[in-house]
Amino acid sequence: MIPIANMAFAKVVNREGRGCANLCNYEVYRSPRADFKRDYAYDLICLHQFGANRVDLRFDGVISCGRTSYFVKALPIIKIHIDGGNGTEMGVFIQTKLTVGDVEYDVWLHLQTPASTYERFHAEFLWVALFSRYVIEYLGQSETLIGLHNFRRDFICSLREELDQNDEFRCWFEKVQRKFDLRVALHANIDFVWKQTIGLPNQEYLQSHYIWADCMQGDHRAIVQQTPIVESTITTPLVFDLFEGLDFDSYLQKGFISKSVRERQYARKQLLGFAEDAPTQYRFKSPAVVTDAESVNTGDVISFCHEQKPTRSGDNVLRFGLVQSKEVKSTMAQGRIHDEEYLHVLRLYRPAETIISAAPYPVSNELFLSDDCNCENRLRVRLSDVHGVHSVDWSPITTLETPKDFIVRQVYLTKQKAFVTLQDGHKICPRRRSESPPPIYHQGDTIYVQNDALARWAPVVIRGRNLISGTYKAQILAPLDEYKDLAKQLGRTHIYPNELVLTPEKIDIHPSQIQRRCNVRYIPQSAVMTDEIPFPYNRRGTGDHCFLSMALLKQGQCLEWLTEQPWPLEEIPAVHTLRSKLQGLSIFSGGGGLDRGLEEAGAVEIKHVVDFDSSAIHTHRANSEDPSQICFYCGSVDDYLQGALTGSNDESIACVGEIDFICGGCPCQGFSSLQTDKKSEKSLVNISHATSFCSFTDLFRPSYAILENVQEIGARIKGGKIQLEAENDTTADTESTEDTDSSEGTDLIEDTELTEDISDDKSQHDSVLARLIACLVSMGYQVNHFKMNSMKYGSCQGRLRLILTVAAPGLTPIAEPERTHSKLDACKVNHTSSADFSNKRECSHAPFRQVSAEDGIGDLPDIDTGTVHECIPFPDHRLPNWSSEATRDAAALPPILDHCVPRKQHKRMCKCCPLATVTTTNGRVSGWGAGLHWTQPRPLTIHEARRGQGWPDNEVVVGSPNKQYAIVGNGVDRSVSFALGLSLFQSVARNVEVGAPNLTPSLVRQLPFRMALSQDSFKRADPQLPTPEASMSVAPPKKRLRASEKEVKVQSRLDSRTLKASIRRGRGVGASFKARRSGVGESV
Known part of the structure; x- marks a missing residue:
């Protein structure tokens, strides 16, 4: 190594008075430090990584000054300086440890031409260097403090006004694909920009801007981290009692509600129609056996013992039913004809006969009316089987305490395993109800029809209706993908999967062919060619949103652009909105994946956000339209709940009465199949926070609530311990692409065996999910649950999750979203399936095909091994960490070897299939599953994980690269959350439409548009009610x-x-x- 200080430099001093030499043919790489992983030593690296994450850089190159040149090796870099400004040409200078502070010269090295092996690294750095110079100039010239939100558009607009004619700026702007929103780019290079402010004359002012806190640079924070106070998981008294006896109950702590908070809670419960709990426990006393036919009438609630279904112990089963009618049948016995009277009944279930199963239930005298009857000669009930006639308090309003034998508040839908508010129409056997008339469609309505010749549903627009035959005349809207060759002739290079073309073909449609409505909007040519498709039509068809901009000529040989809204297609708003939205509270919100999708649908505004992770909650804040209107609480949900219970004056804690909607996904690490130690203290603490959702719901009493978690939350509990491995059906078919939900059938009268002591019956089981449902139903909420696989809703990954929805009494329940995407035949995705808690609602047809990995991430630039760690158009298109040597070796293998040598580790993903489930790390590469790119020698990048989870390209994820990947992988797929948001919107809109009496005053207003919601959209909540109006009827x-x-x-x-x-x-x-x-x- 040659000491630079002793070189005979030509005394060339630049305008700042520094000695300057040129550095040519150079390479910059990681320092081989002893405390650093050897796998990463000597890796080439961009200069802007200097100082980030303790990265030390060294360089090799040729130093020249005048006619003297020296080759140097492994010199450490300690300073980087970007010269230029105000439109002048940029220069980059570095300083090494051997020259800094030299008595005679303060020598800087001016970067010139890099080595050929380092050119691509240098090109990326030059863009970042110029970007940092623009940012510093923008901050220095601003009279107001700049935040991250200013980089959505203001930053570029300011540069264009000043430098629009500058060639250097134009070239720089072209490399970023002329994007106006550069928040992601700023966050990705925030460390380097901060370094460049050090030593400048206006350093103090530059470092006072808000962008540093928004991006969590150094110790700067926009949201203060709350110091943890409560060590246990806080619950309300009701929740504590229901979750007692489990292996995590030692981590629970019963919280107590203050008097002022209890008054607000009581008022809230009265407002929404909740009854007060009964103070005493009910003891059932068996009445005398009824033998007189006159004593049993239609409409009576009876108990009966049926000899055909004894229990394992040999005792007869006591069941309950609502008498629908009587029937006398003649039977031949011993040569004589006997007349025997039979009863047609509608079953009433005990809590243990429902999905609540063996979970404890606090309202012991409650029965649930069901939709299960014995009208088709199933389980005949003879009059001699009747045990007694019981008095019932139907739909108690004020209190659950009653002198009658039983209370009935809700109906248990056996097929959906859901609880809904009791209505008069439910007391009639489903087979005796009159069928609802099919909905009437009008000219201009767009619908899906079943076409036997196609594997998917075909969208059409109604042109007219034949009043005699009842058929419709419709015009076909074909997928533009079927005419992609013709579209290329008009300059189309990218075709959206939900883009349609208006064809001249017309068909006749029978009402039986109609599946459901779809939303089709005309979008002009200018928006399509610039990829400015408005939300939500840019979501690949999620929520049945399609658009068209072209029409097929009659000859079928060419396409033409539409210049106006085609008749008779009606214009549909891009985003449905209500005049007044639900005010929401989000717990365990993470980066906001669930919140954003729900808000985008237009029914809710999240006003309170609670999460312990500082990076995640800063991510949530960074992507909010107006963070000043949201209360962010960066701390424990237990401290937050404790403050809410005691009526804290902390403005970041919501008060009872302020919250209409609660959403969250309690920590899933304790339930996840990826968890290796499920009995550790950390896992049990995570599992114990499943109670937090019930506690928040019990305290705030929202109108609606949604919980998301992994499906293993339904794992059985034996002896107070959760049996995750033993009870999950995870090995049956790991290569299936469908939600292999096993239908347990609707005939629960014959399939369920019950005893008087449910705990002794081996057919019953307990689970955390069952206790959650039991807790919420006992409060009086309508509860439903179902599984959603994200690839069924337009996502490019397979991600199976369990959703629990909650609705206050009398409100329209949140229906399971309709699936919009059907499977790919070539697709094989690994996932687990739980048969115990699932809805069987398989859909063999859907309007769109599933989105493949190539569709989702195939348009991203090729970054080869990803070692550059910089992609100008997509700054997060980088690896979350530096790959190990083993991963690099595996990734370097030719892709064809995956087909020649079958293996479970280091597999490449299939481009024709959806991505495997995005997790919090990309360790799948060295562990199990397909985690390598199908052609490029690397695992998934952060941006590819973002695409898999449905994150828009312009949204920022705050934190280190590892933390970014974890935030993305730990969230809810946006396709799923948006589909849930649309279902929530339909429920809220339906409440407004019918004027539900227990709505709060601010919501009982007319919608500002003609709702494009059909009656069939609401029949899913209870498809067996006679009319939609009856399904929405409430208590007198x-x-x-x-x-x-x-x-x-x-x-x-x-x-x-x-x-x-x-x-x-x-x-x-x-x-x-x-x-x-x-x-x-x-x-x-």
């Missing part, structure tokens, strides 16, 4: 009026003037927290 108005009168009495105890003022202002965050806390609070 007089009783509801009494409940509201009680609410008014409670409200009168509080400051009525403040409450009225709060209602007039609305319940946004803009209203003062003091005013909102002094009133009961109304929900939107």
Whole structure:
């Protein structure tokens, strides 16, 4: 190594008075430090990685000054300086340890031409260097403090006004594909930009801007991390009692509600129609056996013992039923004809006969009316089998305490395994109800029809209706992909999977062929050619949103651009909105994957966000439209719940009465099949937080709530311990692409064996999911659950998750979203399936084919091995960490070897299939599964994981690369959350349409548009009710009026003037927290 300080430099001093030499034919690489992994030593690296994550850089190259040149090797870099500004040419200078602070010269090395092996690294660095110079100039010239949101558009607009004629700027802007939103680019290079501010004259002002806190640079934070106080998992008293006896109950702590909070909670419960809990336990006393036919009438609730279904112990089973009718049948016995009277009954289930199963249930005298009957000679009930006639309190309003034998509040739908509010129509046997008339479609409506010649549904637009035959005349809207060769003639290079073309072909449609509605919108040529497709039509058909911009000529030989809205297609708003939205609280929100999708559908606004991870909650904040309108709480949900229970004055903690909607995904690590130590303390603490969703719901009493988790949350519990491995059907068919839900059937009368002591029956089992459902149903909520695989809703990954939905009494339940994408024949995706808790609703046809990995990430630039760690158009298109030597060797193998040498490790993904489930690390490469790119020698990048999870390209993920990947992999797929949001929107819109009496005042308003919602959209909640109007009927108005009168009495105890003022202002965050806390609070 040659000491540079002793070289005979030509005394060439630049304008800043520094000695300057040129550095040519150079390479920059990682320092082979002793404390660093040897796998990463000597890796070539971009200069802007200097100083990031303790990365030390060294360089080799030729130093020249005048006619003297020296080759140097392994010199450490300690400073980098970007010269230029105000439109002048940029220069890059570095300083090495051997020259800094030299007495005679302060020598800097001016970078010239790199070595051929380092050219691609140098090109990426030059873009970042110029970007940092632009950022610093923008910050220095601004009179106001700049935040990350200013880089959505303002930053580029400012540069274009000043440098639009500058060739250097134009070339730089072209490399970023002329994107205006550069938040992701700023965050990806925030460390380098920060370094460049050090030593500048205005350093203090530059480092006072908000961007550093928004991007969590150094110690800067936009959201303060709360110090943990509570060590246990806080629950409400009801939740604590229901989860006692499990292996994690030692981590639970019962919280107590203060008097003021309890008053607000009581008012909220009265407002939504919840009854007060019964203070005493019920003891059932068996009545005398009924033998007189006159004593049993239609409409009576009876108990009966059926000899055909004894238990394992030999005892007869006591069942309950609602008598529908009587029937006398003649039978021949011993040569004589006997007349015997039979009863047609509609079954009533005990809690243990439902999905609640062996989970403890606090309301011991509650029965659930079902949709299961014995009308088709199943399980005949003779009059001699009747054990007794019971009195029933139907739909109790004020309290569950009753002198009658039983109470019935809800109906258990056996096929969906769902609980819904009892209505008068439910008391009629499903086979005796009159069928609902099919919905009537009008000219301009767009629908899907079943075409036997196609594997998928075909979208059409209604042109007319034959009133005599009832058939429709429709015009076919064909997928543009079928005419892609013709589209290329018009300059189309990219075709969206949900893009349609208007064809001249017309067909006649019978109502039986109609599947459901779809939303089709005309989008002009200019928007299509610039890829500016409005949301939600840019989501590959998720939520049945399609668009068209072209028409097929009659000859069928060419396409033409449409210049206006084609008749009779009706214009549909891009995003459905309500005048007043539900005010939401998100717990365990992570990066906001679930929240964003729900908000995008238009029914809810998340106003309170709770998460312990600082990077995740900063990500949530960075992508919010207006962070000032959201209360972010970076801390433990237990501290938050404790504050809410005691009525804390902390403005970041919501008050009871402010929240209409709760969503969250409790920590899944304890349930996940990827968890290797499920009995560790950390795993049990994570599992214990499944109770938090119930506790928040119990306290705040929202109108709606949604929980997302892995399907293993339904694993059975034996002896108080969760049997994840033993009870999950995970080995049956790991190569299936469908949700292999095993249908247990709807005939629960014959399939379920019950005893008086349910705990002794081996057919019953307990689970965390069953206890969650038991807890929520006992509160009076309508509860449904189902599984959603993200690739069925437009995602390019396979991700199977369990969804639990909750609705207050009388409101329209959140229906399971309709699947929009069908499987690919070549697809084989690994996932587990749980037969115990699933809905069988398989769909063999769908309007769109599933999105493959190539469709989702195939358009991203080829980054080869990913060692450059920089991609200008997509800054997060980089590896989350430096690959190990073993991973590199495996990735370097030719792709064809995957077909020649079958293996489970280091497999390449199939480009024709969806991606495997995105997890919190890309360790799948060296562990199991297909984690390598199908052609490039590397695992998945952060941006590819983002695409798999449905993150838009312009949204930023805050944190280190490893943390970014974890935030993305730990979230909810946006396709799934958006589909759930649309179902929530339909439910809320339906409530507004029918004027549900227990809605809060701010929501009982007309929608600002003609709702494109059909009656069949709401039959899914209970498909066996006679009409949609009947399905939305609620308890008698007089009783509801009494409940509201009680609410008014409670409200009168509080400051009525403040409450009225709060209602007039609305319940946004803009209203003062003091005013909102002094009133009961109304929900939107």
